[in-house]
Amino acid sequence: MRILAxxxxxxxxxxxxxDKWADNVATPPLNVxxxxxxxxxxxxxMIGRRPSESGLVENSPISVDLEARLGPxxxxxxxxxxxxxxLQRSGLLMVSKGPDAWLVIDPEQHAFRAGLLREGRWQDxxxxxxxxxxxx
Numbered sequence: 001m002r003i004l005a006x007x008x009x010x011x012x013x014x015x016x017x018x019d020k021w022a023d024n025v026a027t028p029p030l031n032v033x034x035x036x037x038x039x040x041x042x043x044x045x046m047i048g049r050r051p052s053e054s055g056l057v058e059n060s061p062i063s064v065d066l067e068a069r070l071g072p073x074x075x076x077x078x079x080x081x082x083x084x085x086x087l088q089r090s091g092l093l094m095v096s097k098g099p100d101a102w103l104v105i106d107p108e109q110h111a112f113r114a115g116l117l118r119e120g121r122w123q124d125x126x127x128x129x130x131x132x133x134x135x136x
Contacts, residue, residue, distance in 0.1 A: 040107035047089060051096055051103075052082040062105060062112055069125045070114065077101060077116050095135045104132045 040061050046054040057066060057078045067074045084098030087105075094105040100117035111127040115134060126132060 040105070040110055043087070043094060043105060043107050046087045047094070048086050050086050051084050054087065056087060056096065057081045057103070065110075065112065065127070066114060069112075069127070073116065073123075073125075077114060080116055090135075093132065097135050102135050104135055106130070106132055 042061055043056070046056050046060065049056075051057050054060070055063075057063060066077070070077050080101035081096070081098060081103065084096045084101055084103070087094050087096045087103075089095075092106065092108060094107065096103045102115045104113045106112070109127075109130065111130040111132060113124060113126040113130070113132040113134065115122050115124040117123075122134075124134070
């Protein structure tokens, strides 16, 4: 019922004063409307555990965002992160590093930066509009 109300509100907001539909309105898919951002503070329970033990990159509040940002590279990245060290606190950030992948998370800002070593060069992805540091 809540989703229906959201869809109705979106449809009504597309109307102009003459009760005509806006030509350029695109309604987001239902799953986007229905999903609220995950509670990234839940990542605190993963501190001290390796991604291979905790499900950090496979089944956590950030896994959907990682998948979306990394796209076709997501599986390669997840595989590399299975060899990473435990998630650690670094001030307000959380960091996990391995020989060929790393992850920096800012849970308060719902932001991350992920790196993957490929053919001797680091490739990285980050949440749009953020500039988190690379791990040392």
